Amino acid sequence: xxxxxxxxxxxxxxxxxxxxxxxxxxxxxxxxxxxxxxxxxxxxxxxxxxxxxxxxxxxxxxxxxxxxxxxxxxxxxxxxxxxxxxxxxxxxxxxxxxxxxxxxxxxxxxxxxxxxxxxxxxxxxxxxxxxxxxxxxxxxxxxxxxxxxxxxxxxxxxxxxxxxxxxxxxxxxxxxxxx
Amino acid sequence: xxxxxxxxxxxxxxxxxxxxxxxxxxxxxxxxxxxxxxxxxxxxxxxxxxxxxxxxxxxxxxxxxxxxxxxxxxxxxxxxxxxxxxxxxxxxxxxxxxxxxxxxxxxxxxxxxxxxxxxxxxxxxxxxxxxxxxxxxxxxxxxxxxxxxxxxxxxxxxxxxxxxxxxxxxxxxxxxxxxxxxxxxxxxxxxxxxxxxxxxxxxxxxxxxxxxxxxxxxxxxxxxxxxxxxxxxxxxxxxxxxxxxxxxxxxxxxxxxxxxxxxxxxxxxxxxxxxxxxxxxxxxxxxxxxxxxxxxxxxxxxxxxxxxxxxxxxxxxxxxxxxxxxxxxxxxxxxxxxxxxxxxxxxxxxxxxxxxxxxxxxxxxx
Numbered sequence: 001x002x003x004x005x006x007x008x009x010x011x012x013x014x015x016x017x018x019x020x021x022x023x024x025x026x027x028x029x030x031x032x033x034x035x036x037x038x039x040x041x042x043x044x045x046x047x048x049x050x051x052x053x054x055x056x057x058x059x060x061x062x063x064x065x066x067x068x069x070x071x072x073x074x075x076x077x078x079x080x081x082x083x084x085x086x087x088x089x090x091x092x093x094x095x096x097x098x099x100x101x102x103x104x105x106x107x108x109x110x111x112x113x114x115x116x117x118x119x120x121x122x123x124x125x126x127x128x129x130x131x132x133x134x135x136x137x138x139x140x141x142x143x144x145x146x147x148x149x150x151x152x153x154x155x156x157x158x159x160x161x162x163x164x165x166x167x168x169x170x171x172x173x174x175x176x177x178x179x
Numbered sequence: 180x181x182x183x184x185x186x187x188x189x190x191x192x193x194x195x196x197x198x199x200x201x202x203x204x205x206x207x208x209x210x211x212x213x214x215x216x217x218x219x220x221x222x223x224x225x226x227x228x229x230x231x232x233x234x235x236x237x238x239x240x241x242x243x244x245x246x247x248x249x250x251x252x253x254x255x256x257x258x259x260x261x262x263x264x265x266x267x268x269x270x271x272x273x274x275x276x277x278x279x280x281x282x283x284x285x286x287x288x289x290x291x292x293x294x295x296x297x298x299x300x301x302x303x304x305x306x307x308x309x310x311x312x313x314x315x316x317x318x319x320x321x322x323x324x325x326x327x328x329x330x331x332x333x334x335x336x337x338x339x340x341x342x343x344x345x346x347x348x349x350x351x352x353x354x355x356x357x358x359x360x361x362x363x364x365x366x367x368x369x370x371x372x373x374x375x376x377x378x379x380x381x382x383x384x385x386x387x388x389x390x391x392x393x394x395x396x397x398x399x400x401x402x403x404x405x406x407x408x409x410x411x412x413x414x415x416x417x418x419x420x421x422x423x424x425x426x427x428x429x430x431x432x433x434x435x436x437x438x439x440x441x442x443x444x445x446x447x448x449x450x451x452x453x454x455x456x457x458x459x460x461x462x463x464x465x466x467x468x469x470x471x472x473x474x475x476x477x478x479x480x481x482x483x484x485x486x487x488x489x490x491x492x493x494x495x496x497x498x499x500x501x502x503x504x505x506x507x508x509x510x511x512x513x514x515x516x517x518x519x520x521x522x523x524x525x526x527x528x529x530x531x532x533x534x535x536x537x538x539x540x541x542x543x544x545x
Contacts, residue, residue, distance in 0.1 A: 061459055
C-alpha cells in the first residue's frame with residue numbers, strides 16, 4: 001500500500017483541547033490534541049457529510065441502568081455538530097451500527113528526523129497555500145476557529161521542535177483539491 | 180329499555196386458523212362490589228356499605244355500559260347483567276368455540292380511580308382473591324393479571340409479592356393512563372416486583388390519570404378519547420425506552436393490550452433516529468430502541484387497525500418481527516374487524532406464533 005506522509009504542524013502549534021483542520025491530498029482532515037494525545041480523522045461525518053471536525057470533544061458516557069453513569073474522560077468522542085452522532089477518536093467507531101469514520105496515523109517526529117525525510121522526499125511539507133487555508137480550533141466544545149497560516153511560517157524545520165506527521169493511503173498529489 | 184345498536188352480526192371466529200389459540204386479552208367484570216365482600220375485612224365491608232360503593236368511578240367511564248364498543252351484541256347477557264361477569268357464558272361464547280388453550284383474564288375495574296390509598300389496595304386485593312377463587316380455580320384454561328392500586332408503587336409491589344407465586348397469575352394489569360409515565364423511576368419498586376416474579380407488565384387501554392385523556396387536553400366526545408388513545412401508547416413506549424426501564428430490569432417483559440400496532444413501526448423509526456443523535460441523554464440505552472422493543476414487547480391483536488390490505492401488510496412488516504403479535508379477542512368488547520384480515524396480511528409461517536406460540540414464549544407457565 002502506498003502511503004503519503006505529510007508534516008502538518010509543530011506539536012506546540014496545537015494546544016491541549018485544540019484541533020487543526022488541514023487539506024491533504026484533497027481531503028479535509030482534523031488533527032486533535034486531547035489529553036496529551038494526537039488523533040487525525042477525516043473531516044466528514046458519514047451521516048450527512050457535515051464538517052465533523054468542527055464538533056465537540058467529549059468523554060465517553062455509558063450506563064448499565066438509568067442514572068448509573070460511567071464517564072470515561074480518556075475515551076474521547078467527537079460529536080458531529082449537525083446531528084450529534086458520536087465517534088471514538090481513536091478507533092473511528094460509533095455506537096450507531098455500521099457507522100464509522102476514517103482515522104489516520106499520527107507520528108510525532110523530532111526536527112532533525114523530519115528535515116532528513118523532507119530532503120529524501122519521504123515526507124511532504126505543507127505548501128503556503130495549504131497552510132493559509134488551515135484552521136485552528138480552540139476549545140473542546142464550540143471551538144473558536146482561527147485562520148492560518150500556521151505551519152508555513154515555521155519552516156524551515158527547526159531541530160529543536162517536534163513535528164506532527166500524518167500518514168494517508170495513496171500517492172502524493174500535487175494539486176490542491178477540495179473534498 | 181333501549182337496545183344497544185347492533186354492531187356485530189356474525190359470530191366471532193378465527194377464520195382459516197383452525198388450531199388452538201391463546202387469548203391474551205379476555206375481560207371479566209366485577210358485576211357489583213357485593214361479590215367482593217367475602218374477600219374484604221369487616222371494616223371494608225362496612226365502608227363499602229356506608230359509602231354505597233358499587234364500582235370505582237373509572238369502571239363505567241372507560242367502558243360506558245351502553246356503548247356499542249363495550250360488548251359484542253351476541254355476548255350481552257339477556258338478563259341485563261354486566262357482560263363478562265359469568266364463567267359459563269365465557270366458556271360457551273369464547274373458550275369452547277374458539278378452541279382457547281389459555282385465556283389471560285384482565286379485570287379492568289378502574290381501581291386506579293380510587294384516591295383513598297387503603298381502600299384502593301383493599302379492593303385490589305379483593306379482586307385478585309375473587310379472580311383466583313371464582314375464575315382461575317374453576318377453569319384450568321384461565322390465567323390472570325394481578326390488579327394493583329394505581330397511585331402507590333410500593334403498595335402495588337406488595338400486592339404483586341402476595342400474588343406472585345400463585346401459578347394462575349402471569350402478568351400485572353397496568354392501565355395506560357397512569358398517574359405518571361411508566362418509565363418514571365418512582366415506579367421502580369412495582370416493576371422490580373413484576374420482574375422478581377417473572378410476570379409480564381401488561382399495559383391495557385384505560386385508566387384515569389391526574390391529567391386529561393389526551394396529552395394536550397380534554398376532548399369533547401367519547402370517540403375522540405377512544406381514538407386518541409394511540410397517543411398515550413406512544414407516550415408510554417417512549418417513556419419506558421427513554422428512561423431505561425428495560426435496562427434497569429433486564430428480564431422485564433411488557434405487553435401492550437388493546438394498543439393497536441399499525442403505529443409501532445414508525446414510532447420505532449423515530450426512536451432509533453433520535454437515539455443516534457441524542458444517545459448521550461440516555462446512555463443506558465445501549466442498542467437501537469427498536470431492537471429492545473422487539474425483544475421485550477408484544478402486542479395484542481385487538482384492535483386490528485386494519486386498513487387496505489396492501490398498506491396494512493406494510494405496516495405490519497414495519498414491526499420488523501413476526502414474533503410481536505399475540506392473538507386476543509378483547510372479550511367481551513366489540514371490534515368489528517375480522518381476524519381473517521390478519522391471517523391474510525401475515526405470512527403463513529407466522530400464524531402459529533401469532534395464535535399462540537408468541538404468547539407462550541412471553542408469559543410464564545403457558
